[in-house]
Amino acid sequence: MHAIDATTTDGRRWGARLAAVVGAGALLCTGQALSGDAAQAAECPAPIRTVLDTTPATAERTVALTFDDGPLPQNTPDVLDVLRANGVKATFFVRGDQAAAHPDLVQRIVDEGHAIGNHTWSHPDLSQLTPAARTAQIERATQTVVDAVGTEPCFFRGPFGIHHDPAIAGLAWERGMTVADWSLDTRDWSTPASWSPSFQQQIIDRATSPRSAHPIVLMHDGGGYRQNTVAALDDVISYYASRGYTFTDPAGRAFPSGSGHSGTYVVQPGDTLSSIAAGYSATWQEIYQANRATIGPDPNMLQVGQRLTIPGAGGGSGGGGGGGGTPAPPASESTTYVVQPGDTLGSIASGYGATWREIYEANRATIGPNPNVIQVGQRLTIPGTGGGSGGGGGGTPAPPASGSTAYVVQPGDTLGSIASGYSATWREIYEANRATIGPNPNLIQVGQQLTIPAG
Ligand SMILES: [Zn+2]
Numbered sequence: 001m002h003a004i005d006a007t008t009t010d011g012r013r014w015g016a017r018l019a020a021v022v023g024a025g026a027l028l029c030t031g032q033a034l035s036g037d038a039a040q041a042a043e044c045p046a047p048i049r050t051v052l053d054t055t056p057a058t059a060e061r062t063v064a065l066t067f068d069d070g071p072l073p074q075n076t077p078d079v080l081d082v083l084r085a086n087g088v089k090a091t092f093f094v095r096g097d098q099a100a101a102h103p104d105l106v107q108r109i110v111d112e113g114h115a116i117g118n119h120t121w122s123h124p125d126l127s128q129l130t131p132a133a134r135t136a137q138i139e140r141a142t143q144t145v146v147d148a149v150g151t152e153p154c155f156f157r158g159p160f161g162i163h164h165d166p167a168i169a170g171l172a173w174e175r176g177m178t179v180a181d182w183s184l185d186t187r188d189w190s191t192p193a194s195w196s197p198s199f200q201q202q203i204i205d206r207a208t209s210p211r212s213a214h215p216i217v218l219m220h221d222g223g224g225y226r227q228n229t230v231a232a233l234d235d236v237i238s239y240y241a242s243r244g245y246t247f248t249d250p251a252g253r254a255f256p257s258g259s260g261h262s263g264t265y266v267v268q269p270g271d272t273l274s275s276i277a278a279g280y281s282a283t284w285q286e287i288y289q290a291n292r293a294t295i296g297p298d299p300n301m302l303q304v305g306q307r308l309t310i311p312g313a314g315g316g317s318g319g320g321g322g323g324g325g326t327p328a329p330p331a332s333e334s335t336t337y338v339v340q341p342g343d344t345l346g347s348i349a350s351g352y353g354a355t356w357r358e359i360y361e362a363n364r365a366t367i368g369p370n371p372n373v374i375q376v377g378q379r380l381t382i383p384g385t386g387g388g389s390g391g392g393g394g395g396t397p398a399p400p401a402s403g404s405t406a407y408v409v410q411p412g413d414t415l416g417s418i419a420s421g422y423s424a425t426w427r428e429i430y431e432a433n434r435a436t437i438g439p440n441p442n443l444i445q446v447g448q449q450l451t452i453p454a455g
Contacts, residue, residue: 044154044176048251051164053181054214058252061245062214065090065236066182068119068157069189069222071098071105076221078230078440080112085443086237088247089113089255091180093157096121096141098222103148110149113256115249117155118142118177126158126168138171155180155250180250182218184208186229193225197416197426203232208239216250231414231442273299300338303377304446335382339374348380358383373408375447404432405452409444422452429453 048056055062065083070076071094083090092109094116099106109116120126120137121144129137138156145153156163156172156179163169169179186206191199207217217236219229240247248254273284288299291308295301302308337348345356352359360371362383367374374380407418415426422429430441432453437444444450 044152047173047176047178049173051169051179051181052216052250054183054212054216055248055250056252057214058248059246060213061243062248062252063240063245064216064248064250065219066093066180066216066250067219067221068093069095069123069220071102071109072222073102073105075226075230076105079221079233080108081440082230082233082442084112088237091115091117091155091249092221093117093119094145095119095123095222096144099144099148106145106148115155116145116153117157117180118153119157120159123159125160125162127162127165134168134171138175142175153177178251180216182216183212184215184217186217186219188226188229189220189223191225191228196228200228200232203229204235207236234442273302301379337380337382339376339378339380343374345371345374352382354383370406373406373449404454407450407452409446409448409450413444415441415444418450424453
């Protein structure tokens with residue numbers, strides 16, 4: 001989807017000739033897979049007959065993440081991993097020739113609930129082709145998707161954004177596809193073919209600004225080296241998730257995962273069950289009941305990064321107690337504090353009439369031997385003010401005495417951003433922590449403890 005001026009409208013008229021064709025058939029929508037009975041095939045909704053550059057305002061804030069030119073084994077699985085880790089869905093505009101080479105990846109995209117778009121067979125400039133050749137490019141790509149996953153794509157995007165001409169857009173509309181342009185171009189296709197934290201930051205910046213309520217974000221999982229896109233994706237998702245955006249397809253539809261507003265939610269810093277419930281048509285009690293097994297007995301004990309099942313909208317209003325409100329505070333007499341991102345024992349103590357040592361002594365059993373390692377979401381008992389003054393003076397906890405340093409991952413961190421605070425490279429930190437991070441250096445967890453090798 002490289003940068004060519006997309007406004008190539010040639011003034012051709014279209015109109016009545018399109019009207020007849022649409023709406024007739026059983027056009028299948030990816031993301032709603034065939035389940036045994038062919039009769040249950042779902043249809044794409046009627047295509048939106050305009051070229052969308054933003055998502056329709058189906059909610060106060062919506063964002064559609066889109067990935068073009070794949071699938072490609074060296075990038076697409078990584079993109080899918082990051083999306084899955086965040087519980088977020090996106091739309092993949094696949095090339096037919098790539099889909100034919102990697103049908104397993106098309107299947108994984110669909111299996112994990114994402115949408116598929118048609119990006120032609122071999123990525124030509126459609127404006128340079130005859131009408132018959134344009135049609136062949138589109139139909140061959142759709143057939144390849146059908147061969148891979150049994151459903152037709154519901155979206156179309158022309159290579160280089162050349163899809164504004166009604167003679168091109170009409171071909172998609174006639175085949176039940178909504179044409180999706182974009183509002184935010186990350187220009188990740190111009191990436192250096194090597195790891196570049198500065199370029200990753202540019203991708204993040206372009207994916208999130210100018211700020212708008214309904215962006216469609218253009219990124220790429222195909223076309224070459226896209227690991228900078230992979231590395232940027234987590235921060236892009238965090239930006240929108242933390243601002244209450246709903247991740248939709250380009251038509252502004254929530255992804256099916258049940259129906260309507262049900263689905264999976266990944267707990268963000270500062271969330272409570274009440275604040276999460278406010279984003280859905282559910283009460284905190286309903287969400288608690290649906291996740292009691294993973295939350296445990298205390299509804300206040302959410303973990304950042306924890307995945308919650310959101311029960312269906314307007315559903316049974318099942319169990320739970322009375323109406324809305326916030327979860328009841330713990331019934332004990334002691335003061336309890338839930339660790340927030342960025343907290344240290346020193347910063348927590350400063351909010352109470354206590355020293356960090358007093359808080360540490362009162363919570364040593366759960367904190368463990370290192371007072372610097374507290375976990376976001378961890379619940380601490382705050383001893384009464386003016387108490388024992390057990391240990392030494394105030395100040396902050398001493399850092400560990402070893403040659404290396406322990407760092408607890410904060411929201412928004414990447415190995416690159418962490419490394420920039422030390423005299424280390426991200427690779428050095430990765431090597432020192434590979435056993436706990438695993439094979440993908442982009443997948444670090446908030447609250448995870450990393451060893452920073454001595455400079
Ligand atoms: Zn493209």
